[in-house]
Amino acid sequence: MSLAMLFEAWRAMGANRLRTFLTMLGMVIGVGAVIVMSAVGAGTQAKVKDSIASMGSNLLIVLAGSMSSGGVRLGSGGVQTLTVSDATAIEEMDTISAAAPTTSGSAQLIYQSTNWYTQVTGTTPSYFEVRDWEIENGYPFMDSDVRGATRVVVLGKTIAQNLFGDEDPVGKTIRIKNSPYLVVGVLAKKGQSLDGRDQDDTAIVPITTAQTKLFGTQFKGVVRFIMVEALGDSVMDQAEKEMGELLRQRHKLRESAEDDFTIRNLTALANTAQETTKAMSLMLAAIASISLLVGGIGIMNIMLVSVTERTREIGIRIAIGAKQRHILVQFLLEALMISIIGCLIGVCVGVGGALLIQKFFPISIAVTQSSILISFAVATGVGVFFGFYPARKAANLEPIDALRYQ
Amino acid sequence: MEEVIKIRHLNKNYHTDAGEVNVLKSVDITIEKGEFVAIMGPSGSGKSTFMNILGCLDKVTSGNYFLGGKDTNALSRDELAELRNHMIGFVFQGFNLIPRQNLIDNVALPLVYAGMKAHERKIRAKEILKSVGLEAFGTYLPNQISGGQQQRVAIARALVNRPKLILADEPTGNLDTKTSEEIMQLFCDLNEKEGITIVLVTHEPDIARYAKRLVNFVDGKIQHDGPTALHVKENA
């Protein structure tokens, strides 16, 4: 292969510009589609992965209420079955590292002239451990705060930014439902949850404070759910089973009675979500690859036409001394040039398209280097694969038949 | 004398729908270095078929063809390509230049397949274009020059790799009388000054007169083979 042969292939491509362009378009669309689709896939995957990581690891959630045929019955009605002492009992199990009883409600937060309406969660210090949630600034509240039901609050990043701007919130006092609360810490940013909520838009207070001072409740010590962290991935199932037995025992349920609580394995759910997005991105890429295949067939088609059209030229070349490999390489180079240039343009179009999508739609996009490299490899493969048959057909022409061809 | 072409009991059959057709019938001929042979004969008598075999473009059905002492039956396709590249220059009736390439590239093409370096090719192609009087047209495309000029380019291409043998099938078939004479003069010079062996097919006795030896084909057989009766110099 020499420069002259490359130039020759270039000239042959230029001889029929519209045709070359249309053939290339097939590759451009194919490669562009693969890049955009895998960018969407990779973006979604990354987002799901982040959300999962932000949830906390080895997480189990115990919800009040039973899982009846229709789903979980929840609400303020008759299902106030979980208590803070259930959580304490769970925390003492061998397979459990922490358990945080949780209750929540909405409230208005006010700092000077700024106010913010948000969800306030009442829980214990275990919550930060269960959720793997770091305190960025200040300290979490303590068990003593829970015991004494003190008016302290830990703010999520979003609230801290909205109420305080550039000011340091730690040590300041805000008002929640007209009572003063001391800000003791600010949580590190977690970002969106799997269902798209902003996890940082939250304020956390001791559970006793929430129950007695903030929301008030008829049944003291009752919680909506308990967040539990198992000791490790391997004991998740065991922990789930033993926790169920413990709760049935504590709630004095008879053999025949249904559970009055529901345990959810969030890690399993998260894994499913991850598998699903992975499958989705693979499928997207596969669908896009079909257009790459179609582009390849387009190249083969046009190369066959080109070989037929140039039969006489091939005859002349063979007559004056071209060996089979010269002809083979000539036509292979042409096919390769179309596919590689098409691929280059396709990469530009794909990356551009991905950026545009990111700009105008609320979809996570991640153009990966590997998708570009793979596109190149596949496009080259397509060029060689679909170019080979026409090129071999040209190289195998009998000199006399090719020369006589009208 | 050195034998350039030696043919023994050559038969050529074509398969057609109507069955096997015997186009060349037991042809024997020897052509030596420096000869200038004109082949004549009625249409369909097998002249082009014969030329294609001389050019190693077509295979014999039976018999032997020795080109420069080599038995062409024993050579592979690529070996034949190499032999054509070094030994033979082709001049066709239809010029057969490559349309997208300029004249220099057309002339240099055999050198590409001979593996010569690009800048050497260019020098050689220009040199040979000059010798056929077309040095000013190097960057023209074939469709930008006249038929006579195109045939000169084709001859330049045939000569570029310094062949021992030039095969020309009706090289003046598409040209007017005056241009034909110019082309034939070129062939005469090559034959006399460079000692290149030339085999040429023509229908016109005026053209055949430039050659030194005349072979007449009738119905696939050599009917007459001898010196050309009236040599061009005697006419001049």
Ligand SMILES: Nc1ncnc2c1ncn2[C@@H]1O[C@H](COP(=O)(O)OP(=O)(O)OP(=O)(O)O)[C@@H](O)[C@H]1O
């Ligand atoms: N590919 C082929 N298949 C079958 N028959 C062929 C083929 N090529 C040539 N023939 C036959 O062989 C015979 C000789 O053909 P050829 O072309 O050699 O004649 P020619 O002497 O060159 O004629 P012309 O002066 O018209 O060019 C003709 O009868 C022709 O029909």
Ligand SMILES: [Mg+2]
């Ligand atoms: Mg003929």
